[in-house]
Amino acid sequence: MDTPQEKPHAGPRPAALLGPVEIRQLAEELDITPTKKLGQNFVHDPNTVRRIVSAAAATDGDDVIEVGPGLGSLTLALLDTVRSVTAVEIDPRLAERLPRTVADRAPDHADRLNLLRQDALTVLPADLRAAGAPEPTALVANLPYNVSVPVLLHLLAEFPTITRVLVMVQAEVADRLAAAPGSKIYGVPSVKAAFYGTVRRAGSIGKNVFWPAPKIDSGLVRIDRFPGGEEPWPIDARTRAAVFPLVDAAFAQRRKTLRAALSGHYGSGAAAEDALRAAHIDPGLRGEKLGVADFVRLAGVVR
Incomplete structure:
Protein backbone atom coordinates (compact mmCIF):
# COMPACT_ATOMS: atom_id res chain seq x y z
CA MET A 1 0.00 0.00 0.00
CA PHE A 226 31.05 55.16 2.37
CA PRO A 227 31.79 52.03 4.42
CA GLY A 228 32.20 52.65 8.14
CA GLY A 229 35.85 53.05 9.01
CA GLU A 230 36.75 53.68 5.37
CA GLU A 231 35.16 57.11 4.92
CA PRO A 232 37.46 59.62 3.20
CA TRP A 233 36.43 62.15 5.88
CA PRO A 234 34.41 61.94 9.11
CA ILE A 235 30.71 61.57 8.29
CA ASP A 236 29.42 63.24 11.42
CA ALA A 237 27.53 66.31 12.61
CA ARG A 238 30.70 68.28 13.36
CA THR A 239 32.09 67.81 9.86
CA ARG A 240 28.72 68.51 8.27
CA ALA A 241 28.37 71.74 10.27
CA ALA A 242 31.77 72.88 9.01
CA VAL A 243 31.36 71.86 5.37
CA PHE A 244 27.75 72.55 4.43
CA PRO A 245 27.77 76.34 5.11
CA LEU A 246 30.78 76.62 2.79
CA VAL A 247 28.88 74.75 0.09
CA ASP A 248 25.84 77.00 0.50
CA ALA A 249 27.95 80.16 0.31
CA ALA A 250 29.97 78.97 -2.70
CA PHE A 251 26.83 78.38 -4.76
CA ALA A 252 24.69 81.27 -3.49
CA GLN A 253 25.85 83.32 -6.48
CA ARG A 254 27.26 80.87 -8.98
CA ARG A 255 29.00 83.43 -11.19
CA LYS A 256 31.14 84.81 -8.38
CA THR A 257 34.66 83.57 -7.78
CA LEU A 258 35.23 81.64 -4.58
CA ARG A 259 37.14 84.63 -3.14
CA ALA A 260 34.05 86.80 -3.58
CA ALA A 261 31.45 84.17 -2.79
CA LEU A 262 33.11 83.19 0.49
CA SER A 263 33.99 86.71 1.65
CA GLY A 264 30.89 86.87 3.82
CA HIS A 265 31.63 83.50 5.37
CA TYR A 266 35.21 84.45 6.27
CA GLY A 267 34.60 88.13 6.98
CA SER A 268 36.45 89.59 4.02
CA GLY A 269 37.71 88.75 0.57
CA ALA A 270 41.29 88.72 1.82
CA ALA A 271 40.46 86.25 4.58
CA ALA A 272 38.61 84.05 2.12
CA GLU A 273 41.61 84.10 -0.23
CA ASP A 274 43.96 83.15 2.60
CA ALA A 275 41.75 80.18 3.57
CA LEU A 276 41.45 79.04 -0.04
CA ARG A 277 45.20 79.23 -0.66
CA ALA A 278 45.89 77.36 2.57
CA ALA A 279 43.64 74.58 1.25
CA HIS A 280 45.48 74.67 -2.12
CA ILE A 281 42.39 75.98 -3.94
CA ASP A 282 42.60 78.73 -6.56
CA PRO A 283 40.57 81.73 -5.23
CA GLY A 284 39.67 82.61 -8.82
CA LEU A 285 37.70 79.40 -9.34
CA ARG A 286 33.93 79.18 -9.02
CA GLY A 287 32.19 76.81 -6.64
CA GLU A 288 31.08 74.49 -9.42
CA LYS A 289 34.72 73.43 -9.97
CA LEU A 290 35.15 72.03 -6.46
CA GLY A 291 34.38 68.48 -5.44
CA VAL A 292 33.19 67.59 -1.98
CA ALA A 293 36.75 66.64 -0.95
CA ASP A 294 37.84 70.22 -1.73
CA PHE A 295 35.13 71.64 0.51
CA VAL A 296 36.11 69.25 3.30
CA ARG A 297 39.74 70.32 2.97
CA LEU A 298 38.72 73.98 2.97
CA ALA A 299 36.74 73.42 6.16
CA GLY A 300 39.91 72.17 7.80
CA VAL A 301 38.39 68.88 8.86
CA VAL A 302 40.90 66.11 9.51
CA ARG A 303 40.68 62.67 11.06
Whole structure:
Protein backbone atom coordinates (compact mmCIF):
# COMPACT_ATOMS: atom_id res chain seq x y z
CA MET A 1 0.00 0.00 0.00
CA ASP A 2 1.41 3.34 -0.99
CA THR A 3 2.24 5.73 1.79
CA PRO A 4 0.70 9.19 1.34
CA GLN A 5 3.34 11.68 0.29
CA GLU A 6 3.71 14.72 2.47
CA LYS A 7 3.12 17.94 0.65
CA PRO A 8 6.18 20.17 0.60
CA HIS A 9 5.98 23.08 3.02
CA ALA A 10 4.77 26.15 1.21
CA GLY A 11 6.67 29.37 1.85
CA PRO A 12 5.10 32.78 2.45
CA ARG A 13 2.77 33.84 -0.31
CA PRO A 14 4.02 36.79 -2.37
CA ALA A 15 2.21 40.08 -2.03
CA ALA A 16 -0.53 40.90 -4.53
CA LEU A 17 0.81 44.11 -6.03
CA LEU A 18 -1.38 47.05 -6.96
CA GLY A 19 -2.33 47.83 -10.55
CA PRO A 20 -4.22 50.78 -12.09
CA VAL A 21 -7.65 49.40 -11.16
CA GLU A 22 -6.72 48.78 -7.51
CA ILE A 23 -5.07 52.19 -7.18
CA ARG A 24 -8.20 53.96 -8.43
CA GLN A 25 -10.45 51.86 -6.20
CA LEU A 26 -8.40 52.66 -3.11
CA ALA A 27 -8.29 56.36 -3.94
CA GLU A 28 -12.05 56.41 -4.48
CA GLU A 29 -12.67 54.53 -1.23
CA LEU A 30 -10.60 57.08 0.69
CA ASP A 31 -11.99 60.03 -1.27
CA ILE A 32 -8.44 61.01 -2.17
CA THR A 33 -7.51 63.29 -5.01
CA PRO A 34 -3.71 63.39 -5.33
CA THR A 35 -2.44 66.83 -4.34
CA LYS A 36 0.48 68.79 -5.75
CA LYS A 37 1.05 70.27 -2.29
CA LEU A 38 1.99 66.86 -0.90
CA GLY A 39 3.78 65.82 -4.07
CA GLN A 40 1.45 62.85 -4.54
CA ASN A 41 1.69 60.74 -7.67
CA PHE A 42 0.79 57.09 -7.11
CA VAL A 43 2.71 54.36 -8.94
CA HIS A 44 0.31 51.86 -10.50
CA ASP A 45 2.73 49.68 -12.45
CA PRO A 46 3.91 46.49 -10.67
CA ASN A 47 6.94 46.15 -12.93
CA THR A 48 8.16 49.59 -11.90
CA VAL A 49 8.08 48.83 -8.18
CA ARG A 50 9.82 45.51 -8.78
CA ARG A 51 12.46 47.40 -10.73
CA ILE A 52 12.97 49.83 -7.84
CA VAL A 53 13.41 47.00 -5.33
CA SER A 54 15.90 45.34 -7.67
CA ALA A 55 17.87 48.56 -8.25
CA ALA A 56 18.07 49.02 -4.48
CA ALA A 57 19.65 45.56 -4.18
CA ALA A 58 17.26 44.99 -1.28
CA THR A 59 17.63 41.69 0.59
CA ASP A 60 16.02 39.85 3.47
CA GLY A 61 18.69 41.35 5.72
CA ASP A 62 17.50 44.91 5.09
CA ASP A 63 15.38 47.08 7.33
CA VAL A 64 14.03 49.70 4.96
CA ILE A 65 12.64 53.14 5.68
CA GLU A 66 10.14 54.26 3.04
CA VAL A 67 8.89 57.85 2.80
CA GLY A 68 5.48 58.60 1.34
CA PRO A 69 4.18 55.05 0.84
CA GLY A 70 0.88 56.47 -0.43
CA LEU A 71 -1.50 53.66 -1.30
CA GLY A 72 1.18 51.00 -0.78
CA SER A 73 2.47 50.10 -4.26
CA LEU A 74 6.17 50.08 -3.38
CA THR A 75 5.53 48.97 0.21
CA LEU A 76 4.00 45.70 -0.96
CA ALA A 77 6.91 44.99 -3.29
CA LEU A 78 9.43 45.71 -0.53
CA LEU A 79 7.65 43.49 1.99
CA ASP A 80 8.13 40.57 -0.38
CA THR A 81 11.89 40.95 -0.13
CA VAL A 82 13.18 42.76 2.96
CA ARG A 83 13.18 42.01 6.67
CA SER A 84 11.09 45.03 7.61
CA VAL A 85 9.64 48.26 6.21
CA THR A 86 9.13 51.39 8.28
CA ALA A 87 6.70 53.52 6.28
CA VAL A 88 6.56 57.26 7.03
CA GLU A 89 3.29 58.82 5.87
CA ILE A 90 2.05 62.36 6.59
CA ASP A 91 -1.46 61.97 5.12
CA PRO A 92 -3.68 60.54 7.90
CA ARG A 93 -6.08 58.79 5.52
CA LEU A 94 -3.27 57.03 3.69
CA ALA A 95 -1.53 56.14 6.93
CA GLU A 96 -4.71 54.65 8.38
CA ARG A 97 -5.42 52.54 5.28
CA LEU A 98 -1.91 51.18 4.66
CA PRO A 99 -1.85 48.45 7.35
CA ARG A 100 -5.19 47.12 6.09
CA THR A 101 -3.94 47.09 2.49
CA VAL A 102 -0.90 45.12 3.61
CA ALA A 103 -3.03 42.71 5.65
CA ASP A 104 -5.31 42.15 2.65
CA ARG A 105 -2.65 41.82 -0.04
CA ALA A 106 0.41 40.55 1.84
CA PRO A 107 -0.98 38.72 4.88
CA ASP A 108 2.13 36.57 5.30
CA HIS A 109 4.30 39.67 5.54
CA ALA A 110 2.06 42.01 7.54
CA ASP A 111 4.23 41.66 10.65
CA ARG A 112 7.13 43.21 8.73
CA LEU A 113 5.43 46.62 8.50
CA ASN A 114 6.00 49.50 10.92
CA LEU A 115 4.15 52.77 10.43
CA LEU A 116 5.04 56.33 11.44
CA ARG A 117 2.33 58.93 10.95
CA GLN A 118 4.41 62.07 10.64
CA ASP A 119 6.35 64.44 8.41
CA ALA A 120 9.53 62.75 7.17
CA LEU A 121 11.44 66.00 7.78
CA THR A 122 10.83 65.56 11.51
CA VAL A 123 11.65 61.85 11.84
CA LEU A 124 14.41 61.06 14.33
CA PRO A 125 15.86 57.78 15.59
CA ALA A 126 13.84 58.19 18.79
CA ASP A 127 10.63 58.06 16.75
CA LEU A 128 11.56 54.67 15.31
CA ARG A 129 12.50 53.34 18.74
CA ALA A 130 9.17 54.53 20.15
CA ALA A 131 7.36 52.69 17.34
CA GLY A 132 9.35 49.52 17.95
CA ALA A 133 10.96 49.82 14.51
CA PRO A 134 14.57 48.80 13.86
CA GLU A 135 17.28 51.18 12.73
CA PRO A 136 17.09 51.37 8.93
CA THR A 137 19.81 49.90 6.76
CA ALA A 138 18.36 51.34 3.55
CA LEU A 139 16.15 54.16 2.28
CA VAL A 140 13.96 53.09 -0.62
CA ALA A 141 11.20 55.48 -1.65
CA ASN A 142 9.27 57.34 -4.28
CA LEU A 143 9.98 60.65 -2.59
CA PRO A 144 7.38 63.44 -2.62
CA TYR A 145 8.77 65.64 -5.38
CA ASN A 146 8.28 68.96 -3.60
CA VAL A 147 10.57 68.02 -0.67
CA SER A 148 12.71 65.25 -2.15
CA VAL A 149 16.17 66.72 -1.55
CA PRO A 150 15.51 68.05 2.00
CA VAL A 151 14.02 64.67 3.02
CA LEU A 152 16.93 62.75 1.51
CA LEU A 153 19.56 64.87 3.24
CA HIS A 154 17.68 64.85 6.55
CA LEU A 155 17.46 61.07 6.67
CA LEU A 156 21.10 60.59 5.65
CA ALA A 157 22.12 62.96 8.44
CA GLU A 158 19.92 61.44 11.14
CA PHE A 159 20.38 57.75 10.32
CA PRO A 160 24.04 56.76 9.90
CA THR A 161 22.84 53.14 9.76
CA ILE A 162 21.49 53.78 6.25
CA THR A 163 24.15 52.28 4.01
CA ARG A 164 22.21 52.34 0.74
CA VAL A 165 19.67 54.67 -0.87
CA LEU A 166 17.45 54.16 -3.89
CA VAL A 167 14.99 56.99 -4.44
CA MET A 168 12.74 58.07 -7.28
CA VAL A 169 12.69 61.84 -7.84
CA GLN A 170 12.07 64.27 -10.68
CA ALA A 171 14.43 63.54 -13.57
CA GLU A 172 15.94 67.02 -13.28
CA VAL A 173 16.60 66.51 -9.57
CA ALA A 174 18.11 63.09 -10.23
CA ASP A 175 20.50 64.66 -12.73
CA ARG A 176 21.52 67.34 -10.23
CA LEU A 177 22.09 64.88 -7.42
CA ALA A 178 24.35 62.74 -9.57
CA ALA A 179 26.12 65.62 -11.38
CA ALA A 180 29.92 65.83 -11.41
CA PRO A 181 31.99 68.94 -10.64
CA GLY A 182 32.27 71.31 -13.58
CA SER A 183 28.86 70.63 -15.09
CA LYS A 184 26.20 73.33 -15.36
CA ILE A 185 23.76 71.42 -13.17
CA TYR A 186 26.30 70.62 -10.46
CA GLY A 187 25.39 72.42 -7.26
CA VAL A 188 24.46 72.23 -3.60
CA PRO A 189 22.46 68.96 -3.80
CA SER A 190 25.27 67.31 -5.76
CA VAL A 191 27.93 68.18 -3.16
CA LYS A 192 25.82 67.39 -0.10
CA ALA A 193 24.69 64.01 -1.43
CA ALA A 194 28.30 63.13 -2.35
CA PHE A 195 29.35 64.01 1.20
CA TYR A 196 27.79 60.72 2.32
CA GLY A 197 28.84 58.32 -0.42
CA THR A 198 28.94 57.44 -4.09
CA VAL A 199 26.00 58.88 -6.02
CA ARG A 200 24.84 57.68 -9.43
CA ARG A 201 21.84 57.66 -11.71
CA ALA A 202 20.18 54.25 -11.56
CA GLY A 203 17.59 54.59 -14.33
CA SER A 204 14.75 56.61 -15.79
CA ILE A 205 11.01 56.29 -15.17
CA GLY A 206 8.37 57.50 -17.61
CA LYS A 207 5.21 59.43 -16.81
CA ASN A 208 2.67 56.70 -17.57
CA VAL A 209 3.44 54.49 -14.56
CA PHE A 210 1.85 57.11 -12.28
CA TRP A 211 -1.64 58.25 -11.45
CA PRO A 212 -2.09 61.05 -12.07
CA ALA A 213 0.63 61.18 -14.73
CA PRO A 214 3.06 64.01 -13.89
CA LYS A 215 4.16 66.47 -16.53
CA ILE A 216 7.80 65.39 -16.27
CA ASP A 217 9.78 62.18 -16.24
CA SER A 218 11.32 60.72 -13.10
CA GLY A 219 14.73 59.32 -12.33
CA LEU A 220 16.20 56.77 -9.95
CA VAL A 221 19.18 57.77 -7.83
CA ARG A 222 21.36 55.32 -5.93
CA ILE A 223 23.67 56.33 -3.10
CA ASP A 224 26.09 53.88 -1.52
CA ARG A 225 27.33 55.30 1.75
CA PHE A 226 31.05 55.16 2.37
CA PRO A 227 31.79 52.03 4.42
CA GLY A 228 32.20 52.65 8.14
CA GLY A 229 35.85 53.05 9.01
CA GLU A 230 36.75 53.68 5.37
CA GLU A 231 35.16 57.11 4.92
CA PRO A 232 37.46 59.62 3.20
CA TRP A 233 36.43 62.15 5.88
CA PRO A 234 34.41 61.94 9.11
CA ILE A 235 30.71 61.57 8.29
CA ASP A 236 29.42 63.24 11.42
CA ALA A 237 27.53 66.31 12.61
CA ARG A 238 30.70 68.28 13.36
CA THR A 239 32.09 67.81 9.86
CA ARG A 240 28.72 68.51 8.27
CA ALA A 241 28.37 71.74 10.27
CA ALA A 242 31.77 72.88 9.01
CA VAL A 243 31.36 71.86 5.37
CA PHE A 244 27.75 72.55 4.43
CA PRO A 245 27.77 76.34 5.11
CA LEU A 246 30.78 76.62 2.79
CA VAL A 247 28.88 74.75 0.09
CA ASP A 248 25.84 77.00 0.50
CA ALA A 249 27.95 80.16 0.31
CA ALA A 250 29.97 78.97 -2.70
CA PHE A 251 26.83 78.38 -4.76
CA ALA A 252 24.69 81.27 -3.49
CA GLN A 253 25.85 83.32 -6.48
CA ARG A 254 27.26 80.87 -8.98
CA ARG A 255 29.00 83.43 -11.19
CA LYS A 256 31.14 84.81 -8.38
CA THR A 257 34.66 83.57 -7.78
CA LEU A 258 35.23 81.64 -4.58
CA ARG A 259 37.14 84.63 -3.14
CA ALA A 260 34.05 86.80 -3.58
CA ALA A 261 31.45 84.17 -2.79
CA LEU A 262 33.11 83.19 0.49
CA SER A 263 33.99 86.71 1.65
CA GLY A 264 30.89 86.87 3.82
CA HIS A 265 31.63 83.50 5.37
CA TYR A 266 35.21 84.45 6.27
CA GLY A 267 34.60 88.13 6.98
CA SER A 268 36.45 89.59 4.02
CA GLY A 269 37.71 88.75 0.57
CA ALA A 270 41.29 88.72 1.82
CA ALA A 271 40.46 86.25 4.58
CA ALA A 272 38.61 84.05 2.12
CA GLU A 273 41.61 84.10 -0.23
CA ASP A 274 43.96 83.15 2.60
CA ALA A 275 41.75 80.18 3.57
CA LEU A 276 41.45 79.04 -0.04
CA ARG A 277 45.20 79.23 -0.66
CA ALA A 278 45.89 77.36 2.57
CA ALA A 279 43.64 74.58 1.25
CA HIS A 280 45.48 74.67 -2.12
CA ILE A 281 42.39 75.98 -3.94
CA ASP A 282 42.60 78.73 -6.56
CA PRO A 283 40.57 81.73 -5.23
CA GLY A 284 39.67 82.61 -8.82
CA LEU A 285 37.70 79.40 -9.34
CA ARG A 286 33.93 79.18 -9.02
CA GLY A 287 32.19 76.81 -6.64
CA GLU A 288 31.08 74.49 -9.42
CA LYS A 289 34.72 73.43 -9.97
CA LEU A 290 35.15 72.03 -6.46
CA GLY A 291 34.38 68.48 -5.44
CA VAL A 292 33.19 67.59 -1.98
CA ALA A 293 36.75 66.64 -0.95
CA ASP A 294 37.84 70.22 -1.73
CA PHE A 295 35.13 71.64 0.51
CA VAL A 296 36.11 69.25 3.30
CA ARG A 297 39.74 70.32 2.97
CA LEU A 298 38.72 73.98 2.97
CA ALA A 299 36.74 73.42 6.16
CA GLY A 300 39.91 72.17 7.80
CA VAL A 301 38.39 68.88 8.86
CA VAL A 302 40.90 66.11 9.51
CA ARG A 303 40.68 62.67 11.06
